[in-house]
Amino acid sequence: MPVKSPNDWDINLRPTSWDEYVGQEKVKNNLRISIDAAKKRGGTLEHVLFYGGSGLGKTSLAGIIAQEMGATLRTCAGPSMEKTGDLASLLTNLEEGDILFVDECHRIPKIVMESLYSALEDYTLHLILGRGPMARTMELRIPHFMLIGATTRLSLLPAPFRNRFGSIFQFSFYSQGEIEKILARSAQLLGAPIDPAAIRMIASRSRATPRIANRILKRVRDFALIQGNGTISPDTTERAFAFFEIDSWGLEQADRKLLEILMTTFKGGPAGIQALAAAMNEDQETVLDVLEPYLLQLGLVERTPKGRVATPLAYKHMGARAQDKMV
Ligand SMILES: Nc1ncnc2c1ncn2[C@@H]1O[C@H](COP(=O)(O)OP(=O)(O)OP(=O)(O)O)[C@@H](O)[C@H]1O
Numbered sequence: 001m002p003v004k005s006p007n008d009w010d011i012n013l014r015p016t017s018w019d020e021y022v023g024q025e026k027v028k029n030n031l032r033i034s035i036d037a038a039k040k041r042g043g044t045l046e047h048v049l050f051y052g053g054s055g056l057g058k059t060s061l062a063g064i065i066a067q068e069m070g071a072t073l074r075t076c077a078g079p080s081m082e083k084t085g086d087l088a089s090l091l092t093n094l095e096e097g098d099i100l101f102v103d104e105c106h107r108i109p110k111i112v113m114e115s116l117y118s119a120l121e122d123y124t125l126h127l128i129l130g131r132g133p134m135a136r137t138m139e140l141r142i143p144h145f146m147l148i149g150a151t152t153r154l155s156l157l158p159a160p161f162r163n164r165f166g167s168i169f170q171f172s173f174y175s176q177g178e179i180e181k182i183l184a185r186s187a188q189l190l191g192a193p194i195d196p197a198a199i200r201m202i203a204s205r206s207r208a209t210p211r212i213a214n215r216i217l218k219r220v221r222d223f224a225l226i227q228g229n230g231t232i233s234p235d236t237t238e239r240a241f242a243f244f245e246i247d248s249w250g251l252e253q254a255d256r257k258l259l260e261i262l263m264t265t266f267k268g269g270p271a272g273i274q275a276l277a278a279a280m281n282e283d284q285e286t287v288l289d290v291l292e293p294y295l296l297q298l299g300l301v302e303r304t305p306k307g308r309v310a311t312p313l314a315y316k317h318m319g320a321r322a323q324d325k326m327v
Pocket residue numbers: 013014015020021022023024052053054055056057058059060061103152182210211212214
């Protein structure tokens with residue numbers, strides 16, 4: 001019987017408590033101790049920095065910290081802070097104990113970043129008013145806040161900025177079991193009946209990333225509604241993978257295009273990231289943040305000082321696919 005599927009816009013798959021937040025045990029255990037201690041002291045937490053690939057749960061965890069601390073979470077993105085004035089108005093509007101979540105903090109402009117240093121350390125902002133001989137500096141007190149910075153690229157952060165965080169946490173890829181747990185919860189929230197075998201199949205093609213797992217789940221759910229009886233069975237899942245061209249390693253068209261270009265246009269490499277992105281007609285950030293990390297993790301691409309190289313495994317994987325297509 002076709003299942004009435006609720007509107008996705010109304011359903012938030014984001015975990016909202018420690019229990020719902022699967023995996024990243026090291027990060028979670030560390031944070032829980034700091035949070036409990038801060039609560040006992042009646043103080044705030046030190047600033048923390050999250051780094052790791054896209055979709056691994058940085059924003060979600062920031063939300064849980066705020067909830068645990070009973071604090072208001074304010075969110076902004078690094079590139080949106082164009083001038084020191086933007087930072088000043090953001091910080092002066094905070095209240096004591098608020099948590100400020102800054103996404104993509106490697107993209108905070110340098111001049112704004114420098115003003116942030118004293119805000120993080122002494123909760124003061126030094127502003128320069130006017131220009132030339134008439135310029136005056138003004139010191140502005142700001143409320144005690146906690147910064148949670150998130151970045152996909154730790155290496156782009158200046159050392160003085162990094163040093164102002166009490167802890168730096170790296171987010172790792174998820175295990176098959178963890179992704180299965182996330183998928184089971186998401187399917188339940190979406191009201192999509194799913195076979196445990198189908199959960200295992202989707203998990204193994206999710207590139208060890210919760211966001212991708214949830215995205216594939218929604219696509220397979222839709223496919224099952226239109227092409228099947230609404231239940232996500234192993235058979236429907238297999239057909240959905242073929243239809244969406246998600247291969248056995250979870251690679252999609254864009255990933256395979258990267259490998260193909262590296263193997264043909266660049267004869268296996270080494271290829272500089274700029275040239276590779278240009279040949280793919282993608283922007284560099286997408287290649288670096290979205291496509292490349294999992295290909296590196298799988299050992300299909302290697303990073304060398306001269307550029308990216310396709311490994312023998314890449315030839316094997318792509319060759320096997322070419323053969324599959326011929327039969
Ligand atoms: N540990 C987790 N447990 C359950 N679901 C998760 C977990 N981590 C992430 N998710 C799911 O994946 C989605 C993406 O996670 P999130 O937005 O927190 O990632 P992110 O690290 O902030 O990514 P980006 O770097 O692209 O901003 C969430 O909406 C949630 O549905």
